[in-house]
Amino acid sequence: MTHHSSVKFTDRPISSTMFAVLGAALLACASAAPAVDPVYWWEYPFSDCGFDDVPGSCQGQSVEQCKAMCLKTSGCGGFNYPHGVLKKTDCLSHKKPSTVTLYVIESTPPPPTAPTPGPPPPATNFPPLWPYPAKFTNGTTTTSVDAGLTFTDMSSTKTNTIAAAFARYTNLVFWHGAKPTGDIKTVQVTVENTDESHPQLGDDESYTLNIPSGAQAVSITAKTIWGALHALESFSQLVRFDHTLAQYVVDATPWSITDAPRFPHRGLMIDTSRHFQTLASIRKIVDSLPYAKINTLHWHMSDDQSFPMQSKSHPKMWDGAYSEVEKYTQADIAAIVEYARLRGVRCMVEFDMPGHASSWCKGYPEVCPSTTCQTPLNVANNATFDLITDLLNEMTGGKASTSGNPSGLFPENLIHLGGDEVNTDCWTKVPAVQAWLTAHNMTGDDGYAYFVKRAASIAMAQGRRPVQWVEVFDHFGSKLDKRTIVHVWKDKSTLNAVVAAGYNALINNSPGSNSWYLDHLTITWDAVYGNEPCETIPDAAQCALVLGGQGEMWGETVDASDIQSTVWPRLGAIAERLWSPRDVNSSAAAKARMEAFRCRLNRRGISAAPVNNGQARESPPGPGSCFNQ
Numbered sequence: 001m002t003h004h005s006s007v008k009f010t011d012r013p014i015s016s017t018m019f020a021v022l023g024a025a026l027l028a029c030a031s032a033a034p035a036v037d038p039v040y041w042w043e044y045p046f047s048d049c050g051f052d053d054v055p056g057s058c059q060g061q062s063v064e065q066c067k068a069m070c071l072k073t074s075g076c077g078g079f080n081y082p083h084g085v086l087k088k089t090d091c092l093s094h095k096k097p098s099t100v101t102l103y104v105i106e107s108t109p110p111p112p113t114a115p116t117p118g119p120p121p122p123a124t125n126f127p128p129l130w131p132y133p134a135k136f137t138n139g140t141t142t143t144s145v146d147a148g149l150t151f152t153d154m155s156s157t158k159t160n161t162i163a164a165a166f167a168r169y170t171n172l173v174f175w176h177g178a179k180p181t182g183d184i185k186t187v188q189v190t191v192e193n194t195d196e197s198h199p200q201l202g203d204d205e206s207y208t209l210n211i212p213s214g215a216q217a218v219s220i221t222a223k224t225i226w227g228a229l230h231a232l233e234s235f236s237q238l239v240r241f242d243h244t245l246a247q248y249v250v251d252a253t254p255w256s257i258t259d260a261p262r263f264p265h266r267g268l269m270i271d272t273s274r275h276f277q278t279l280a281s282i283r284k285i286v287d288s289l290p291y292a293k294i295n296t297l298h299w300h301m302s303d304d305q306s307f308p309m310q311s312k313s314h315p316k317m318w319d320g321a322y323s324e325v326e327k328y329t330q331a332d333i334a335a336i337v338e339y340a341r342l343r344g345v346r347c348m349v350e351f352d353m354p355g356h357a358s359s360w361c362k363g364y365p366e367v368c369p370s371t372t373c374q375t376p377l378n379v380a381n382n383a384t385f386d387l388i389t390d391l392l393n394e395m396t397g398g399k400a401s402t403s404g405n406p407s408g409l410f411p412e413n414l415i416h417l418g419g420d421e422v423n424t425d426c427w428t429k430v431p432a433v434q435a436w437l438t439a440h441n442m443t444g445d446d447g448y449a450y451f452v453k454r455a456a457s458i459a460m461a462q463g464r465r466p467v468q469w470v471e472v473f474d475h476f477g478s479k480l481d482k483r484t485i486v487h488v489w490k491d492k493s494t495l496n497a498v499v500a501a502g503y504n505a506l507i508n509n510s511p512g513s514n515s516w517y518l519d520h521l522t523i524t525w526d527a528v529y530g531n532e533p534c535e536t537i538p539d540a541a542q543c544a545l546v547l548g549g550q551g552e553m554w555g556e557t558v559d560a561s562d563i564q565s566t567v568w569p570r571l572g573a574i575a576e577r578l579w580s581p582r583d584v585n586s587s588a589a590a591k592a593r594m595e596a597f598r599c600r601l602n603r604r605g606i607s608a609a610p611v612n613n614g615q616a617r618e619s620p621p622g623p624g625s626c627f628n629q
Helices: 016-030 063-072 160-173 227-240 279-292 330-341 384-396 425-429 431-438 444-463 470-479 491-502 527-531 563-567 571-580 587-602
Strands: 039-046 053-057 076-081 085-088 101-106 133-138 141-153 184-193 207-211 218-224 241-243 245-252 253-259 264-270 294-302 346-351 414-417 466-469 486-487 506-507 547-552
Touching: 016 160, 053 101, 063 076, 063 101, 141 160, 160 227, 184 227, 207 227, 218 227, 227 253, 227 279, 241 425, 245 253, 264 279, 264 571, 279 294, 279 330, 279 563, 279 571, 279 587, 330 346, 346 414, 346 587, 384 414, 425 431, 425 444, 431 444, 444 470, 466 470, 470 486, 470 491, 470 587, 491 506, 527 571, 527 587, 547 563, 547 571, 571 587
Parallel strands: 141 184, 184 218, 264 294, 264 547, 294 346, 414 466, 466 486, 486 506, 506 547
Antiparallel strands: 039 101, 053 085, 076 085, 076 101, 133 253, 141 245, 207 218, 207 253, 241 245
16 A cells, blocks of 8 residues: 555645635746747648748648647747648748648737628629719619610611610629519610611710619610610619529619719720730630720731731731631621721721831732831831821721711721830831932831831721820921820820820820839729829810720730630720729729629620739639639
8 A cells, every 4th residue: 555645635624824825836936937939830721931941741631730739849830730730830931822721820819800802882882883983873762673674766767776785794793593573674774866777986985874762664765775774784783692582672762863984085906916805805805895985996907926817809818817717807897896886996907107017018018118027017108108198998988988878998997006115226227218218308207207107098088087106296386287196105205295286195105113004013993093094184175185095905815715814804994094084993892893893704704814813814823702802
């Protein structure tokens, strides 16, 4: 039997005095023990800090086992999971997106875990429209929409364009199956001017949209067909599907919207020379433009790299195409122009000249200075201007488009003639061209001025207003024909000079951190959103000369595989800046609406990249709602 001399157990009751003695002893022991700092583990999903490891691995063990190993390992400040790689204490200083979860030791408790984000509530995503309308009022009632809703054209003349829009928006609004029951059963559309021949700059795009509370018809009125199309888009954005009710509804009724764009020209440029864009890709881009009320497709058809378009007057022009399968027939182009017209989108073609045109030389070498010095186009040869005249005539039909009488392959009454980045060294180096310049008492720069002026005169003689890059204004100044629209890609101080001289302008200024050049991949949507066209223009009269602007999707690094995710959602920021009132300018206030707009684009089959990307067209950093990417 073991004898314990230090402790003797007894069944006698312990007195209160003994309790006090024991308690004091326990407190003394506790106060004598060293204090242990608490350990707080912070969790960073889809994150890691590569190449910052300490020896050891807990791969294959649970998270709790990894935490225990890290606490026992000198210099360990965390680990990634499930790889189980132990990390140094400075890991967070270079945390990056990854496919693993990062656990890091911190000195303070982590914040409460946020619930999984869903659609932003009305308080933040309101109004649920993109772009923001000019004027609206709304109520507080949720009104049901019949899934069998019909669109009715109440105009004095019915048009195929409106009928086609009804079919499109039926599919866009009602994408879930639902019972044909609800208060709103019809949308009535009344258009005053039913000319559907082709949209043009300056057409009235205003509309009214009234959505009632209760069993009444939705009413749309518009001066033109193109305004009615915008109203249908706004209506489609206000309808949502309630999964609990299995019912389509409109929140916050009654709605009364009176809307019109701030600027008449709101565009996207695509570049089919640096990379060929397939017809399917172009149609998908055209599909997406009305979703943000973008009304112009600027088609940069050719450049140094390729000339992909058929010319019937000069059939060797498309010898400059990349390949036989990377060409557009005129029937292809006519189909795209018509596809765009049905959606209220103008198509403005550009043939850049005299620079950026060496692809012309393959089929017609005589229009270039020499076989070894090909650009700018040969100013000294009348064959150059004969070709330009014939080519433009195919585009214009030789006359202006008028109401009910569209003319040419591109009925748009604007035509872009480029004129940028012209280096005249070839002209002064090639003896025949230099001799011509000398005979006409011209320098190379004088020859450039002669060329762009003659090209513009050809376009104007065929009923088109020329659009030319700002270098043309740089050379001519106030001597430039006032019908010319100056396309400003340089600093905004240049825009100031253009409108001060009384010229119409388009803007997409390339320099700076808020450029509308969409190939600048590190410029984020909120920077684009903050680019106010008239920011440095001193008065309203000069601001009125700014016709609008564009997102420029130069094609060096985009083809059919990535054009949508490079364009969207940043083009949406440009769209709202050009449509909405000037005082709608807070990107913080717009963020929830932008995230909802991007989700809508995805639902409609448009591959819009996450809103919060540090770099455009990056994939999402990890799983999550489209409202939180």
